[in-house]
Amino acid sequence: MTEPILRLENVRKTFPGVIANDQVYLDIRVGEIHALLGENGAGKSTLMNCLYGVYRPDGGKIFWKGKEVDIYQARDAIALGIGMVHQHFKLVPPLTVTENVVLGLPSKREPFLDVKTLDKEIGEIAKRYGFDIDPTAQIWQLPVGVQQRVEILKALYRKAELLILDEPTAVLTPQEVEELFSVLKNLTKMGLSIIFITHKLEEVMAVCDRVTVLRLGKVIDTVNTSDTSTRELAKMMVGREVFMTVNKPELVPGEVVLKLNAVSALDNRGLKAVNDISLEVRRNEILGIAGVDGNGQTELAEVVTGLRPATGGKVEILGKEATNRSPLEIMEMGVAYIPPDRQHTGLLMDFSITENLIGKSYYEEPISKKGVFQKDAVNTFTEKAIKDYDVRTPGPELKAKSLSGGNQQKVVLARELSSNPDLLVAAQPVRGLDVGATEYVHDRMVEARSKGAAILLISTELEEILSLSDRIAVMFEGKIMGILPGKNADIHEIGAMMAGVHQTESGTVVREAEKPL
């Protein structure tokens, strides 16, 4: 057997109070796509940051082509031939592809930049690897999938032999994912090795040769994808069997709770983000909104909850006019909201758990009377909420930021659901949570549905939408491309809609641009 290009031996990295990686053994063979699979917080990113020189491992050895190496900083890693594509691209939008690729490298004609020669050179490299990229295009003009290829090109231009891709599919449509996969397979044929960081099992099975599973910072096993199954991998990943589907009782949808009629709204930049949307959500029903991040879903949720003004159309909640009411008025109409960003908008990190839990009932009796908090009532309320929602904390007086992500989300759930809302708007309710906490949140949402709540679920995770929703609406560039029944929904059809293909009355699909006038 040939020498692996990269070998990690007993690598260990600790942070104060946390062991991020321990006893990590890993070998990457030349020309393979090697998946690094694990839940959020399993230590994948820490390990790769150790490899890329962002962190220094506390112990263990790194071998590059059989020779032991010390990587002090990213520059060392690049010099060895390691390239990394971060989940959030490190590109400068107003610069061209060429300028981005050569950024940070010395020019051959210092202090001048020989743009024409470079354009040509980079165009040739792109062609050699089968990328369809115009080197003179500015980054902001390019679709996300192409931007990602620019990142890969950046690494290739620096003569990378090993590519690390950190959750590369998180921002892509299903079609773009397929394109990426073919690019990756092509690259390995040309002798490159790839580390593919992900927590999505299907992707591992689809594109990777071998997979190493990390759990709680340790390597559980390395196996060939041909010898394993998603079920087995999931078990290794979480340490127990996971049921991929949520147990959801059959319910007949009741009265209409939320009704949107031709609603439009602008995003923070003043551009149209929500465009003429009409839909209904009924009692005992979960309407899932699928779509690639940034297609107006968050703005839609904010319009419904009164946080963003609607520029047109009508919002009705339980038959009552609710367009452009204040967030407080809408809250009092029985609407609860799980914001997409727990850290910044969901919770007040510097408030105590108690103060966060009363975040929706602070102004009402018995929590406060005539504007003064009632200590006993507050304590009773908090104790009950902590018990009912199983918040694991040494005490309610601790700050919210001392809790783990899952427990933080439980505090949000307790705050939002304890009033038994008529409508729950849940935006990315499980973002960044591990499998256990995700299951808990989903169970609670299904329970709220059984109690008669109407739920508007917004998620960029197709799997979450598919397993929870009674009906699925797909959003693309602020418009609803179509609404499908949740049961037996065709993932390819949803994928097509996410990429902007419209559903017509006859059931066939037409590309938005090709629609007859």
Add this chain to the structure above:
Amino acid sequence: MNKESKIKEIWTAYLDKSFSITVPLAAILLAFLVSGIIMLIWGANPLEAYEALFAGAFGSPNAFATTLERTTPLIFTGLAVTLGYRCGFFNVGAEGQLYMGAIAAIWVGIMLPNLTGWILIPLAALASAFMGVLWISIPAFLKAKRGINEVLTTLLMNYIAIQYFEWEIRVDHFKEGVLDYYGNVPEWGFLNYFIGLKDPTQPYPKTPLLTDNTFMPSLKRLMELPFVENLFGNMVWYQEFVKVPAIGRMTLTPVLGLITAGLLFFLLFRTVTGYKARAVGINPAAAKFMGINVPNTLLTTALISGALGGLAGGMEVLGTQHRVIPNFLVSAGFDGIPVALIGGLHPFGALLSAVFFGALRAGSNRMQVVTTIPVAVVYIIQALAILFAIAGTTIDFQAILKKNRLKRAAAKKAALEAAHAGEGEASRV
């Protein structure tokens, strides 16, 4: 073992809680230490200096009365900054609010000289609070409705206030029947209150001394109340006590400062208003998600903060000076910022740090007289205390505790392993 761990737990919890007190205290101690070294280099004896400083602040009834006088305005401006900061409104305009509050108290005192003190004093205090509100209202509205940076606007409003104040005390204020400095009969009108407050009989810029029904009740007056006198009149300590002149300068104003701090604590931590204000201060976006009207909360809190700033000036006029002169309170408004910061942005913390600042001011003169160390050293101590306190807030105390705990656990584990290894070898032999 169990008991020990329990004690440790309580100790840790105590340290954790008292951290907000420990940092400022350590900062103040360090400031004294470093200033002492500076004095040594300068060739003075720091111990002598600190002794004089302390004696000048607390050594006699007179010294104590001075400390109280210096402390009171700092309590109010410190509270004004504390409250604003808690809501994310950095009020650096306490100086201007203080000046305007002082003028308002003088207005009421001159306008209604014949009212009885029980009505006049609260009225004057209310007027000063109202002027403070008026003075902060422009920055408050701009911040709440338009998002304009309050640091800039409140700061600039200071200069308007100070210049207006300087003008007021330089233009003669005429009353019917009073001749001006040159013996002419002046014209009199209501507008005169707003364009001139200078005592026309004086060559220097100062306002007329207010009548004594505007004087805040003092300890002396309390002791001289008929029923108190009847109660203790024939006791020796009473007769001695009323002879001490300093008790005439110990007025109700520091007590009012104390009560205000208590009320502010209640407002911030026990009421819905305070809850909303703190939520907005921590994270306006999250506060909005909780249904809180962020602009209105900001506005309300800023206006209360302005009222406190105005009260600082009113209290100084009613309790201590009874008139105003240029620089009648040297930067007490700006000093509200370090008072609040060293006080850990807590009302009671502000109270304590105001006493620290007040004592430094009160004691510095004696220090200069006794040891020839210049008063300016006090500002060095002050500045160092602020620097150390700010540096101290960046220490992550919990992380340190955790690290120590882990280290101990690791050491224990290593010791245990070593012991096991020893046993193993022993059994093999």
